[in-house]
Structure formats: C-alpha cells, structure tokens
Amino acid sequence: VFDGLTEFTIQMEFELDFERENKNRQLAFLLSLAASDARDNMMSIFLKDRNDFYTHNDNSGDWDLSISFENSEKKDQKVFLYEEWIEQNKRGVLTVSVKLGDDGEIDVYWKPDDYTSHDRVDNVCDNSPDHKHCKGDISSVHSLELGKNGAVFGNDQDKLGSGFDKNQAFEGQFYGLTVYDKMLHPDELAENADSLVYFISPSSFVSSDP
Numbered sequence: 001v002f003d004g005l006t007e008f009t010i011q012m013e014f015e016l017d018f019e020r021e022n023k024n025r026q027l028a029f030l031l032s033l034a035a036s037d038a039r040d041n042m043m044s045i046f047l048k049d050r051n052d053f054y055t056h057n058d059n060s061g062d063w064d065l066s067i068s069f070e071n072s073e074k075k076d077q078k079v080f081l082y083e084e085w086i087e088q089n090k091r092g093v094l095t096v097s098v099k100l101g102d103d104g105e106i107d108v109y110w111k112p113d114d115y116t117s118h119d120r121v122d123n124v125c126d127n128s129p130d131h132k133h134c135k136g137d138i139s140s141v142h143s144l145e146l147g148k149n150g151a152v153f154g155n156d157q158d159k160l161g162s163g164f165d166k167n168q169a170f171e172g173q174f175y176g177l178t179v180y181d182k183m184l185h186p187d188e189l190a191e192n193a194d195s196l197v198y199f200i201s202p203s204s205f206v207s208s209d210p
Helices: 190-195
Strands: 007-016 026-033 043-049 062-070 076-087 092-099 105-112 151-153 172-180 196-200
Touching: 007 026, 062 105, 076 105, 190 196
Parallel strands: none
Antiparallel strands: 007 092, 007 172, 026 043, 026 151, 043 062, 062 076, 092 105, 172 196
16 A cells, blocks of 8 residues: 555544553554664654653643654654644544655644644744754655555554554554545545545444444
C-alpha cells in the first residue's frame, strides 16, 4: 500500500483514552512505517504528552501531534509539530496529506466530532530553541520505502514489524482508516475514490457490542 508512494493522504478516526502512568514523556503512536531494522522509521505519526508523571498524572491534558520522516542520512527528523492539540477522550478525524520530493509539502487537518469542518493547522516546526530538533524538511525524501510488514498502526517498531514497546502504544479507540495515493484535502476524498488504496472499516477496530 505505502511502498513507492510519492504522494498520499492518510485519514484516521480515533479517540485517545490514555491511562498509563509513566515517569517519562508519554507517547502514543498512530503509525510507524519502516524499511529495515538498520534504519529509523521512514515515517511516524505519534502523540506526545509533554507533562511528566510528577506534575500531571490524570492524563486529561491536550497532546502534541508530531510527524517524522527520515532525512537524507536515513536518520529520524521531525517535520511537523502542533503543540497541546489532540484532546484526551475526544473523538475526531485526523487527515495527513503529503507530497514528497523537491517541492515536498505536508498538510494536516483535525476535525473533532463536534466540528462541522476540517481545520488545517499550521506547522510550528522551526529552528527555535524550543524546537531545535524539528527541521520541517522532506525535500530529500522522494518516495516511501517499506520492508515486508513495515507498516504498523498503534505502536512504534524498533525492528521491522516487531520490537514494540508497550510504553509507546496507542491507547483508545480506532474507528476507521483510509489511505489514498494522492495528496488531497479531506473534502476531496469522496470524489477521488479511484485513489483509495487501503481501507479498514470501524468494525475491524471496535467491538460492535453495546
């Protein structure tokens, strides 16, 4: 599905219900794409609570959304950051639209359940002291490269298709997932059905029992 894509749109509907108490920064991975054991993730989408256990242990705050790609040296670099944004226990639809290559760009939209439209959010990746590891550059990535079993939802992979850490697992509910092979605005998805390359229905994630 992902291997070889030069542009794509990923849409995920979920609700974060994070309950772990951890002294370290808390991570909840939505997606991890990897090419081999020897390289960092080709792409990662994850949520992070910047508050630690000692100052904030009720897990009720808003979470950062971060997106990383590997750089030209095959090392991890953060290309998107939006701080204190995804709310705990709030269902919503996340859309990540990407075009790779020299003119690479990334657009991110979030639509909580009680919103009527998808809001595009501004990337805050820069070289300021607060974001010194956030470069925001995907021009060196010209297409996705994945190994067998290298697409994982709901956790990070330290080895290809394995090497999972329970402290990086997503906790909550997934309600659906779609992947398109074009960079699209959320409102354009329905009219671009021919670009739909992967779909998982809500029943695949969530029990139908009341």
